[in-house]
Amino acid sequence: MGPGDLAQVLGPLQAFWSDVHDPALLVGMVGAPDDGAVYRVSDEVALIQSVDFFTPIVDDARDYGAIAAANALSDIYAMGGEPLFALNIGAFPDNLPRSIISEIFLGAAEVVRDAGAVVAGGHTVVDREPKFGLVVTGRVHPDHLTPMTGAQPGDLLLLTKPLGSGIIATAARNDALRDANHLAEAVASMRRLNRGAARAMQGIATAVTDVTGFGLLGHASEMAAASDVAFTLVAPRLPLLSGVIDYAHAGQIAGGLHRNRDHFRAVRVDANVSAPLADVAWDPQTSGGLLIALPSAQLGAFTQRLVDRGESAELIGHVSRGSGVRLVNAVS
Known part of the structure; x- marks a missing residue:
């Protein structure tokens, strides 16, 4: 979805949540946009969660899965965190060979393992056009977050x-x-x-x-x-x-x-x-x-x-x- 359409549909949702104030929710729906949601679970640990999926950008199935994984993991890295685990999200046509779907999953698995995380599960649906991505959960010390909000003149x-x-x-x-x-x-x-x-x-x-x-x-x-x-x-x-x-x-x-x-x-x-x-x-x-x-x-x-x-x-x-x-x- 383009940025203009996204801003339009998110406006009512942000208004809906504007009166909810959870001090543990460090980054969420309300306020400046960022690359992932962040929730403090202790003085030393906060969880980062993000989701990303898209239609194929390349023809090779394993490359598609690998790129989707690297793309999803990137939000965790952008916020200063380390990934813990991921969940696959897939939508595939009924007539797509199962071997191709396996290749997509394996491409993603290779990149997630290289990142030091694991794929712990996922969900699939039938759709006319392939779509694939991941939900990624990571962790960061709350004091070590790198949000979008801190750039200073002279940087x-x-x-x-x-x-x-x-x-x-x-x-x-x-x-x-x-x-x-x-x-x-x-x-x-x-x-x-x-x-x-x-x-x-x-x-x-x-x-x-x-x-x-x-x-x-x-x-x-x-x-x-x-x-x-x-x-x-x-x-x-x-x-x-x-x-x-x-x-x-x-x-x-x-x-x-x-x-x-x-x-x-x-x-x-x-x-x-x-x-x-x-x-x-x-x-x-x-x-x-x-x-x-x-x-x-x-x-x-x-x-x-x-x-x-x-x-x-x-x-x-x-x-x-x-x-x-x-x-x-x-x-x-």
């Missing part, structure tokens, strides 16, 4: 995965790929867990979100609004998947991109940013990277932690006083 903004998975997947669906390696690179990125980056940011990050369906600019807009600050992102610094600019120029973009652009009115894209690059910044991502705000004095420590874990991140912008998000072509 730097870093992104831990390249952009463009939605555009690459659209090109693949339309048989418009110019190089099979472009899809392979995108699949590898989507399968990769955000675990290493999440551990590297512990005790350093002031605010975090993962970049998924609302695209970089949409999620940046939510994070800036939640923190009551302004973000400036530098277009030439954005990490990109190979070939994505050419595919964007050729019009290989999904409808979600237009919905993102139409909804997030607090985003300004400078006129000298190329249209294809702006499209990539709006592109809905699946299992995208973490957008991390941290103090400039901590950049060196964070970078070294990433290197120690075989990870990387690109410095893509900064935080200032004000509101909204601006995508610029160069640092002013």
Whole structure:
């Protein structure tokens, strides 16, 4: 569902819960949006729970399951937690071979096990179009949460995965790929867990979100609004998947991109940013990277932690006083 439609349907539900005040519910339906719900169970433990599922983004069944798992786990990592267990959610046509469903489940199981968690069960229904995802439960110390609300003026903004998975997947669906390696690179990125980056940011990050369906600019807009600050992102610094600019120029973009652009009115894209690059910044991502705000004095420590874990991140912008998000072509 697009961000505008989602806001419309959630409004009455948020109003319904607005008079319920449970001090143990640290993050929930009411208040600033975030990547998962958080419930304190003791002074030292809070549970994080999130759910995510979607239709196939790739043809390979095992890759589909693996990507769905990495995508669902990402919300736990974005909030500073570690996953404990997951439940499968599946909707499959009656005529889909059972071997394909098993491959989807196995792909997810491999990634969940790699994350140090387990798949403990699930639920399936019959549907005309395949859908798969997971409910993930994780834990975090309540004092170590990394919500979207803490970015401060002077912070730097870093992104831990390249952009463009939605555009690459659209090109693949339309048989418009110019190089099979472009899809392979995108699949590898989507399968990769955000675990290493999440551990590297512990005790350093002031605010975090993962970049998924609302695209970089949409999620940046939510994070800036939640923190009551302004973000400036530098277009030439954005990490990109190979070939994505050419595919964007050729019009290989999904409808979600237009919905993102139409909804997030607090985003300004400078006129000298190329249209294809702006499209990539709006592109809905699946299992995208973490957008991390941290103090400039901590950049060196964070970078070294990433290197120690075989990870990387690109410095893509900064935080200032004000509101909204601006995508610029160069640092002013």
